[in-house]
Amino acid sequence: MARIAYVNGRYRPLRDACVNVEDRGYQFSDGVYEVCEVRGGRLIDQRRHLQRLLRSLGELQIRLPMSLPALGMVLRETVARNRVQDGIVYLQITRGVARRDFSFPAADTPPSVVVTARSLDPAANEKIASSGIEVVTVPDNRWGRVDIKTVSLLPNVLAKQAAREQGAREAWFVDRDGRITEGSSSNAWIVTGEGKVVTRPADHAILRGITRTVLLDAISAQELTLEERSFTVEEAYAAREAFLTSASQIVMPVVRIDSKPIGNGAPGLVAAALRREFHRFAEQL
Numbered sequence: 001m002a003r004i005a006y007v008n009g010r011y012r013p014l015r016d017a018c019v020n021v022e023d024r025g026y027q028f029s030d031g032v033y034e035v036c037e038v039r040g041g042r043l044i045d046q047r048r049h050l051q052r053l054l055r056s057l058g059e060l061q062i063r064l065p066m067s068l069p070a071l072g073m074v075l076r077e078t079v080a081r082n083r084v085q086d087g088i089v090y091l092q093i094t095r096g097v098a099r100r101d102f103s104f105p106a107a108d109t110p111p112s113v114v115v116t117a118r119s120l121d122p123a124a125n126e127k128i129a130s131s132g133i134e135v136v137t138v139p140d141n142r143w144g145r146v147d148i149k150t151v152s153l154l155p156n157v158l159a160k161q162a163a164r165e166q167g168a169r170e171a172w173f174v175d176r177d178g179r180i181t182e183g184s185s186s187n188a189w190i191v192t193g194e195g196k197v198v199t200r201p202a203d204h205a206i207l208r209g210i211t212r213t214v215l216l217d218a219i220s221a222q223e224l225t226l227e228e229r230s231f232t233v234e235e236a237y238a239a240r241e242a243f244l245t246s247a248s249q250i251v252m253p254v255v256r257i258d259s260k261p262i263g264n265g266a267p268g269l270v271a272a273a274l275r276r277e278f279h280r281f282a283e284q285l
């Protein structure tokens, strides 16, 4: 079945879908995005994703090109037209098309909107989760506002590629103080020897993941102790468990960091329980 993309008001076969060469997303990565999980044909946490989108747009002074309910309809329609049962839907909004000039274009320049959806194999994801993944650490060389979900992802791309070249699936960024910020496309967590679940506070140094936010509810429901604080690479090496979260991976156990086994080198019980429980706490539309 041919995939369909939504581009500025029209649904088109993906192979014919295109944006203008002077789109500011293309020229300056002047835009924002969201990725939402699709499960059983339903969007997971759409409301929270659209709220975060609003915040990202606001921080960059890009206007919302249509109402949130209309945007929600476009997301659902794109999922339906692509017959996605399990997978992701991707939404991108840029500052629109204008002659190349660093300063903002005229205020009436319409933002560009693109939505795509694709299927992912839940069984394949489950299989990866059952053995856990390896991560490597890399210096965090990103800008100071990674709390905004911009399409400016070059350091993340390079970090992920460095991980892949070392046989790992994710890279964890480390700040100048030797503390882990987050993954190239996920949030980072550890479970200490005393069983405390630790993740970095959502300040300007990380993206406030929607999966992270929902997981905080699951953690408190399981009566686990949460510590929202930064943690060092050494602390991560010595952790009982480690895992990461994102809309496409939910809770993914990490079993090795920089080739060092974490805990007994197998997925941890806390990570496995949180992965099982996650969707009881997420909103499904």
Ligand code: PDD
Residues within 6 Å of the ligand: 035, 156, 182, 183, 184, 185, 186, 187, 206, 207, 208, 209, 210, 211, 212, 245, 246, 247, 248
């Ligand atoms: N990435 N941190 C970064 C840098 C991310 O890119 C992501 C998401 C997250 C987790 O956020 P959430 O739980 O809302 O997915 C944290 C998406 C999935 C992506 O770029 O594909």
